[in-house]
Amino acid sequence: METLERIVAEHPFFKGLESNYAELLTGCASNVRFSAGKYICKEGEEANQFYLIRGGKVALQIFAPQSDPLTVETLEEGDVLGWSWLVPPYIWNFHARAIQETRAIALDGKCLRAKCEQNHDLGYEVLKRFSQLMVRRLHATRFQLLDVYASR
Amino acid sequence: MTRGKKNENEPRLLPSSKLACLFEALTRRDYDVIGPTVRDNAIVLDRLQSPEQLPIGLEDEQSPGHYRLNQRQQDVYFGFTVGPQSWKKYFLPAESRLWSAERRNASFHILNNDSPPRRHLALVGVRSCDLAAIAIQDRVLMQDRYIDPVYVSRRQGAFIVVVQCTHAAATCFCASLHSAPTAKAGFDLSLTELLQPGDQHSFVVRAGSPRGAELLAELETEPATPGDLQQESDAIETARREQVRTIDLNGLKELVDKKFDDDCWDKITARCLTCGNCTMACPTCFCSTVEDTSDLSGTTVERWRHWDSCFTLSFSYIHGGSVRTSAKARYRQWLTHKLVYWVDQFGTPGCVGCGRCITWCPVGIDLTEAVRAIQEGKDNGNA
Amino acid sequence: MPAAESMPSAQAVRVVTDPLLPQSYVVKRAERETPDTFSLVLHPQGHADGNAFLPGQFSMVSVYGVGELPISISGDPVQQKNLVYTVRSVGKATHALVSRKIGEEVGVRGPFGRGWPLDLAHGKDVVIIAGGIGLAPLRPVIYQVLQHRDLYGRLVVLYGARSPREVLYRSELKTWARHRETQFLITVDYGGLNWHGHVGVVTTLLKYARLQPSRSIAMICGPEIMMRFVTRDLEAQGVRREDIYVSMERNMKCGVGFCGHCQYGPHFICKDGPVFCYEHIRPLLDKYEL
Numbered sequence: 012m013e014t015l016e017r018i019v020a021e022h023p024f025f026k027g028l029e030s031n032y033a034e035l036l037t038g039c040a041s042n043v044r045f046s047a048g049k050y051i052c053k054e055g056e057e058a059n060q061f062y063l064i065r066g067g068k069v070a071l072q073i074f075a076p077q078s079d080p081l082t083v084e085t086l087e088e089g090d091v092l093g094w095s096w097l098v099p100p101y102i103w104n105f106h107a108r109a110i111q112e113t114r115a116i117a118l119d120g121k122c123l124r125a126k127c128e129q130n131h132d133l134g135y136e137v138l139k140r141f142s143q144l145m146v147r148r149l150h151a152t153r154f155q156l157l158d159v160y161a162s163r
Numbered sequence: 164m165t166r167g168k169k170n171e172n173e174p175r176l177l178p179s180s181k182l183a184c185l186f187e188a189l190t191r192r193d194y195d196v197i198g199p200t201v202r203d204n205a206i207v208l209d210r211l212q213s214p215e216q217l218p219i220g221l222e223d224e225q226s227p228g229h230y231r232l233n234q235r236q237q238d239v240y241f242g243f244t245v246g247p248q249s250w251k252k253y254f255l256p257a258e259s260r261l262w263s264a265e266r267r268n269a270s271f272h273i274l275n276n277d278s279p280p281r282r283h284l285a286l287v288g289v290r291s292c293d294l295a296a297i298a299i300q301d302r303v304l305m306q307d308r309y310i311d312p313v314y315v316s317r318r319q320g321a322f323i324v325v326v327q328c329t330h331a332a333a334t335c336f337c338a339s340l341h342s343a344p345t346a347k348a349g350f351d352l353s354l355t356e357l358l359q360p361g362d363q364h365s366f367v368v369r370a371g372s373p374r375g376a377e378l379l380a381e382l383e384t385e386p387a388t389p390g391d392l393q394q395e396s397d398a399i400e401t402a403r404r405e406q407v408r409t410i411d412l413n414g415l416k417e418l419v420d421k422k423f424d425d426d427c428w429d430k431i432t433a434r435c436l437t438c439g440n441c442t443m444a445c446p447t448c449f450c451s452t453v454e455d456t457s458d459l460s461g462t463t464v465e466r467w468r469h470w471d472s473c474f475t476l477s478f479s480y481i482h483g484g485s486v487r488t489s490a491k492a493r494y495r496q497w498l499t500h501k502l503v504y505w506v507d508q509f510g511t512p513g514c515v516g517c518g519r520c521i522t523w524c525p526v527g528i529d530l531t532e533a534v535r536a537i538q539e540g541k542d543n544g545n546a
Numbered sequence: 547m548p549a550a551e552s553m554p555s556a557q558a559v560r561v562v563t564d565p566l567l568p569q570s571y572v573v574k575r576a577e578r579e580t581p582d583t584f585s586l587v588l589h590p591q592g593h594a595d596g597n598a599f600l601p602g603q604f605s606m607v608s609v610y611g612v613g614e615l616p617i618s619i620s621g622d623p624v625q626q627k628n629l630v631y632t633v634r635s636v637g638k639a640t641h642a643l644v645s646r647k648i649g650e651e652v653g654v655r656g657p658f659g660r661g662w663p664l665d666l667a668h669g670k671d672v673v674i675i676a677g678g679i680g681l682a683p684l685r686p687v688i689y690q691v692l693q694h695r696d697l698y699g700r701l702v703v704l705y706g707a708r709s710p711r712e713v714l715y716r717s718e719l720k721t722w723a724r725h726r727e728t729q730f731l732i733t734v735d736y737g738g739l740n741w742h743g744h745v746g747v748v749t750t751l752l753k754y755a756r757l758q759p760s761r762s763i764a765m766i767c768g769p770e771i772m773m774r775f776v777t778r779d780l781e782a783q784g785v786r787r788e789d790i791y792v793s794m795e796r797n798m799k800c801g802v803g804f805c806g807h808c809q810y811g812p813h814f815i816c817k818d819g820p821v822f823c824y825e826h827i828r829p830l831l832d833k834y835e836l
Contacts, residue, residue: 070737070745082737085745089753110742150775154747155735159769160678160708162482162582162636261566264610270570270591270651271610308817309565309802423833450806453799457611464611471805478807481797482636492835500809507812 015040019116022063023089024140032133039122045069045109051092058103059121061093067113072106080106084151094141096120172376175384176391177354177366179240182214184382185287185324185352192378194285194322197253199246204232206246208253211287218243225332225518227527239364241356244332245290245517249446250297253284254318255304255470261313261453263465271464279316287324289350291343292335292517294325296446298349302509303449313468322374325353329398331405334518336531339409342515344402351375355395367395408521408531411538412512416503418537423495431533432494434526439472441520441530442497447513448472473497498533565802568608568653569596573646574628580712583634583679584644585620589627591651597626601686602661602793602821606801607631608653609646613639616798616816618683619657624693629654632682632714658801659820662687663791667763671699673755673785675776677706677748677768681714683793683820684767692725701728702755702762706748706772709736729756748772749779759784765821767793774831777824790824811836 019025019040020033028036043062045051051062051069062069066088072080083105086092095103097120127134177185189196198211201218211217223243224231235242260278264271289297297318304314325346328335337343346353350371358364367387370376387395422428442448452471457464471478474493479486487493505513514530521529571588578584590596599605599619608614621630635641646652664687672691676684691698703722707713713732723730731751733744744751748768764785766773773792780790794815799805801816808815811830813822830836 068744079739082741082745084750085737085743087744087754151747151750154749154771154775157771158708158735159771160706160712160735162634266610269649270572271653273567276564276567304804307803309804311804312564312566420829423836449804451799452805452807453614455608455611455613461611466608466614471799471807473806479797481795486796487835489835496809496836504809504812508814 015042015116018042018065019063022065022116024063024091024144028136032136035126035130035133036118036123039119039126041117041119043115043117045113045115047109047112049109051107051109051113052103053106054103056103058093058095058101059119060117061091061096061120062115062117064088064090064092065114065116067109067115068111069113070108070110072108074106080108085110091144093120094145096124097138097141172370174387174392174395175368175379175382176387177368177382177384179356179364179366181383182240182366185378186211186213188378188381189285189287189322192285192322193282195280195282196285196287197250198287199241199243201232205230206232206243208246208248208250214240217241217288222330223332225334225522227334227521227529228524229527230522237358237364239356239358241288241326241354242330244328244330244335245293245519247444247519247523249444249517249519250286250289250293251300251446251449253286254297254314254321255300255311255449255451256313256317257470259313259468261466261468263463266462266464277313277316279313283320283322284317285322285324287326289323289325290517291325291327291346292337292515293446294323294346294349295337295342295515296517297323299447299509299511299513299515300449302511307509322378323350323352323371325350325371327353327355327395327399328402329356331402332518332522333407334521335402335406335516336408336410336518337516338403338406339411340512340514340516344399346371352379355398357391357394357398365391367391408518408529410514410516410531410534412502412534415534415537416506419495419499419503422537425537427536427539428491428495431528431536432491435490435494435528436526437474437476437490437493438525439474440523440525441528442472442474443470444519444523445501446515446517446519447501450478473500494528498530502534565655566800568606568614568655569593571629571652571654573648573650573652576644576646576648579632579714579716582636583632583712583714585630585632585715586643586646587621588629588631588652588654590629596654597629599623599629599657599686600661601664601690602683603657603659604683604801604820605629605631605654605656606658606798607643608655609639609642610651610653612642614653614655614799615639615643616658616801617643618793618820620682620685622689623686624689632679632685634679655801658816660818660822662765662793662821663763663823664690667691668697669699669761671758671762672701673757673762673764673780674701674703675748675764675766675768675780676704677772677776678708678712679714680766680768680772680793681705682767684765685715687765688722692722692728695725695727699727699761700756700758701725702757703728703730704748704751704755705730705732706751706768707732707734709734710738710741710743731755747775749775752776752779752783757783757785759786762789764790765793766790770794770831777828787825787828788823791821792824792827793820794822794827795820 016037069086070082071084220238304311328344352375353369354366501513570591574589575587604618617631620632737745796808798808
C-alpha cells in the first residue's frame with residue numbers, strides 16, 4: 012500500500028524534494044476524492060488548500076451573468092490546482108469543479124504557510140516550484156489570449 | 164562577300180559605314196531587330212530598321228536620381244551606357260497572357276497557351292552587364308527546377324549582338340562585380356566601337372557562336388590588326404577605369420544576418436518611397452503577379468502575368484496582413500535578396516552593376532552606398 | 547507532375563510539361579467541417595493521372611475567372627483516385643472555391659513542394675502537433691502512418707482548435723485513437739457550454755503525451771505563433787531541433803519559383819518547403835518582418 016509520504020514525494024510537482032521536507036509536507040497532506048460534478052472550491056471562498064491531482068479532470072470556471080459557467084482551463088493528472096493560498100488575501104479566484112471522478116492530495120495551505128515561515132529553506136523550495144508553475148501558466152494564458160486560430 | 168574565312172574566331176574589323184549590312188543580314192534571316200533608340204529624352208529599346216535609328220552622337224550623364232542626354236562631338240553610334248529599360252522586357256514581358264479558356268457547358272477548355280512572337284529576336288547593342296543579366300535570368304527561369312514557357316519561347320533562338328562599353332557612366336560599377344565590361348560568353352557577335360580621326364570609325368567584331376560566325380562571314384570585313392586590337396583593349400580598359408563606384412560583397416551574408424535589426428537600415432531607407440522604380444529598371448528582377456479575368460458572362464476567362472515588385476505592400480500579404488509593412492523591411496528584402504540570398508538560390512549574386520537602380524531612384528538612394536553603410540563599423544571590432 | 551529537365555544552353559531548351567497550365571478537376575463532394583471551412587473532394591476530368599502526392603505537398607487550385615491559390619492536399623496519399631482539400635473561407639478566392647457546387651470544375655496545378663519527412667520517421671515515434679486548420683496538411687501523414695503501421699513506432703497526435711465548433715474531421719478523429727500504439731489528444735482554447743474535454747492551448751497537451759524525445763520525429767503545423775510556442779516546449783522536453791519539422795506559409799502567385807512572392811530568407815517556400823526542418827529555419831523565425 013502506498014504511503015501518503017511516498018505519494019507526495021513522487022508527485023511530479025514535488026520531484027527532487029529532500030526527504031525531510033517531504034515529511035514536513037506530508038504532515039499537512041491528506042488523500043481526497045471528488046465525485047464528478049462536485050465543486051472543489053468556489054470563487055470568493057477562503058483559499059486554505061491546494062491540490063496535487065492524481066487522476067480525473069478538473070475545470071477552472073468563471074460564472075458570468077446570463078451564462079452557464081465558462082471553462083477557462085482544465086487540469087488533469089500531474090497538474091496542481093490552486094496557488095491563492097500562497098498570496099494575500101488568500102481567496103480563490105475561480106471555481107474549480109471536478110468534471111470526472113477526481114483523486115487528489117489535498118495540502119493544508121494555512122499549515123504549510125506557517126511551516127514555510129519557520130523554515131525558509133522549505134519555503135524557498137515550495138516557492139521555486141510554484142513560480143515555475145505560474146510562469147508556465149502565464150505563457151499558456153497569453154498564448155490563449157492571442158486567439159491565433161481566429162480568422163482576421 | 165565572304166572574305167578571309169580561314170579562321171572563324173579571328174577578330175575582324177567592320178567599318179561603321181557597313182553597319183547597315185549587319186541589320187540587313189539579320190533581317191534576311193527573319194529576325195526582328197531590337198536596339199537602343201532615343202525617345203522622350205531617354206535611350207529606350209525598340210524595333211530598329213536601320214543603324215540610323217541608333218542614338219548617334221549621344222552620351223548619357225547619370226548620377227543618383229539624375230539622367231540627361233548630351234550631344235557628343237563625334238557621331239559615334241554607341242556613346243552611351245544603359246538606359247532605363249533592359250532586355251528583360253522582351254524575354255519576360257511586363258504583361259503576358261498565360262492561357263485563356265472557354266466554358267462549354269459545365270467545363271472549361273483551355274484554348275491556347277501564350278502566343279509567342281512570330282519572329283525570333285535579334286538584340287543589337289547589348290552591354291556586357293546586360294549580357295550577364297540575361298544569363299542570370301536564364302538561370303532563374305530556365306535552369307532551375309521548373310522552366311517558364313513564356314520566357315523560353317521568347318529567349319530561345321534570340322540572336323545577341325553585344326556592344327562592349329568604351330566608357331563608363333558615373334553610376335556604373337560592373338567592374339567590381341566582374342560581370343563586365345568585357346563580354347565573356349553567351350553572345351553571337353560582339354562589337355567594340357573604335358573612334359578614328361575624321362568621321363570614319365570602325366567596329367572590332369568577334370563571333371561568339373557558330374551562327375554568329377556564319378553571319379560575320381557575310382559582312383564586308385577585314386582582319387583586325389594588332390593596332391586595332393590594342394585600341395579595343397584600351398577602350399575597354401577606359402570603361403573599367405572610369406568607374407567611380409564600387410561594391411564589395413565579401414562577408415555581406417554574415418553582416419546582413421547579424422545586422423538584421425540594426426538601425427543602419429533606417430538610415431539607408433529614410434528617403435525610400437517604396438516606388439519600385441529600382442525593380443522595374445533592374446535587368447535581373449523577375450518577380451511577377453498573376454491576375455485572372457473573365458468577360459461579363461463568365462464564358463471566356465484569361466490568366467495574365469504582370470511584373471510585380473517586392474516593394475509593394477501587397478507583395479507579402481497573407482490572410483490578415485502583410486509580413487513586410489515598413490519601407491525598411493521591403494528595401495532590406497530587396498537588397499538582401501539581390502546581393503546575398505540570390506547566391507544561395509542560384510550560385511551568383513543577382514546584381515551586375517549596371518547602375519540603373521541608382522540613376523532611376525527618384526530620391527537617389529545608392530545601392531553601393533547602402534552596402535557601405537551596412538559594412539560600416541565592422542572594423543571597429545563589431546564584426 | 548514531373549519537374550521539367552533543365553538544359554544548359556538557351557538554344558536547346560525543351561519544355562517537358564507546362565507547369566503553368568491547370569488540369570481539370572470536378573467537385574465530387576463538399577463537406578462542411580466548420581462554419582467557414584469545407585473539405586472538397588475533387589476527381590480528375592479527362593485525364594487519368596495527377597493524383598499522386600506526398601504528404602505535405604500543395605496544389606495551386608484555380609477557380610476559373612476568379613483566382614488561384616495554394617492549398618495543402620489533405621486527403622489520403624495511399625489511394626490515387628482523387629484529391630482532397632480543406633479550405634477556410636477568408637477572402638474572395640477561398641470564398642469562391644468553397645462555393646463550388648457538385649459537378650463544377652476547377653483547375654489544379656501540382657503537386658508542388660517538399661513534404662513531411664516520412665522516410666526519416668521509419669522506426670521512430672511520429673509526433674504530430676496541429677493547430678486549427680494546420681491539421682489539414684498533417685492528415686495525410688496520419689493516413690500514411692496508420693496504413694503502414696509496422697513501419698513506424700508510436701503515433702502521437704496533439705490537436706488544438708479554437709472552440710468545439712471549429713474542430714475538423716470530427717467523425718474521423720474518434721477512429722484514430724483506436725489504433726494500437728496511438729495516442730490522440732484534443733484541446734480547445736474556448737470550451738463553451740457543452741464541451742467536456744480538455745480546455746487550454748495545445749502546448750498544455752505536451753505533458754500528457756507519452757513521448758520518447760530521443761526517438762521522435764515531430765511534425766508541426768498551425769499559425770506561426772503557435773509553432774513558435776510548440777517548438778520551444780518540444781525542445782524543453784528534449785526533442786532535438788533536427789527532429790522537428792514545421793510547415794511554413796507565405797504569399798504565392800505561381801508555386802514554381804518564378805513569381806518571387808513566397809521567399810522566406812533565402813528559401814522559396816514553394817520549392818524548398820513548405821516543410822522545413824526546424825534546425826534550418828530557427829534563426830529566421832525570430833526575425834520580425836522577414
